[in-house]
Amino acid sequence: xxxxxxxxxxxxxxxxxYSSSPLAQDSAQQATEYKTEQNVLYRSGENLGEDIQQxxxxxxxxxxxxxxxxxxxWFHGGGLTGGNKSIPDGLKGQGIAVVAANYRxxxxxxxxxxxxxxxxxxxxxxxxxxxxxxxPDRIFVAGHSAGGYLTSMVGLDRSYLAAHGLDPNDxxxxxxYSGHTITHFTVRKEQGIGGTQPIIDKxxxxxxxxxxxPPILLITGDRELEMLGRYxxxxxxxxxxxxxxxxxxxxxxxxGYDHGxxxxxxxxxxxxxxxxxxxTSGRDE
Numbered sequence: 001x002x003x004x005x006x007x008x009x010x011x012x013x014x015x016x017x018y019s020s021s022p023l024a025q026d027s028a029q030q031a032t033e034y035k036t037e038q039n040v041l042y043r044s045g046e047n048l049g050e051d052i053q054q055x056x057x058x059x060x061x062x063x064x065x066x067x068x069x070x071x072x073x074w075f076h077g078g079g080l081t082g083g084n085k086s087i088p089d090g091l092k093g094q095g096i097a098v099v100a101a102n103y104r105x106x107x108x109x110x111x112x113x114x115x116x117x118x119x120x121x122x123x124x125x126x127x128x129x130x131x132x133x134x135x136p137d138r139i140f141v142a143g144h145s146a147g148g149y150l151t152s153m154v155g156l157d158r159s160y161l162a163a164h165g166l167d168p169n170d171x172x173x174x175x176x177y178s179g180h181t182i183t184h185f186t187v188r189k190e191q192g193i194g195g196t197q198p199i200i201d202k203x204x205x206x207x208x209x210x211x212x213x214p215p216i217l218l219i220t221g222d223r224e225l226e227m228l229g230r231y232x233x234x235x236x237x238x239x240x241x242x243x244x245x246x247x248x249x250x251x252x253x254x255x256g257y258d259h260g261x262x263x264x265x266x267x268x269x270x271x272x273x274x275x276x277x278x279x280t281s282g283r284d285e
């Protein structure tokens with residue numbers, strides 16, 4: 001155990017996995033049915049390019065005949081150069097909605113177009129989930145690796161959602177999984193900067209730390225197994241958010257899990273975080 005974070009050990013994690021599983025939920029939740037809307041175009045307007053038509057689509061998975069449920073917008077990983085949307089199995093059947101979004105990829109587009117897409121997917125959710133039964137004040141954003149980077153950029157740099165007339169402070173929480181907090185390595189590569197040269201500019205979540213950001217749960221794999229410096233930059237991100245006065249940010253390190261493995265055991269920790277936020281929101285589901 002370190003003084004500045006929680007290291008999640010396998011035995012404890014097993015207990016969390018059980019307590020967050022459908023078997024541990026009440027019978028009403030187990031009986032809930034879910035609907036999936038597939039390949040919904042989340043950008044609108046005239047003369048949308050073929051790349052937008054193909055990549056700017058999402059799948060919305062949500063409980064039917066229920067009201068006021070929480071929603072997670074989920075961004076896939078892939079280094080901003082690959083990957084495709086999917087609803088993580090560990091988030092299904094848990095009484096929440098999951099909106100999994102694709103986004104355009106480098107090198108077909110360059111920064112900040114990819115973050116613009118992510119913001120558009122979040123904006124679609126903020127404007128449309130209530131008509132499907134979701135609570136507009138219970139929207140969380142999460143993602144793994146590159147998806148974690150997008151989560152932090154959309155949630156901390158207020159300009160991206162402001163372009164849609166929205167404020168990221170209206171989000172219920174941010175949960176980046178092993179995301180860059182410095183400028184993403186693909187963004188650096190676009191600028192001719194090598195992978196071992198860390199940069200903190202306006203394309204870095206660290207550049208946008210602020211006291212009034214939504215609640216944040218940072219989760220990484222084991223520092224000895226993670227991608228280059230990924231745990232350490234998240235630890236610094238946690239520290240700087242604390243220093244600027246953010247009172248609701250936590251960092252968890254999953255002992256024994258590498259960068260690719262950490263997402264699955266992170267899901268029950270995310271569900272626990274969501275339920276904590278929902279339980280203190282003053283309104284029952």
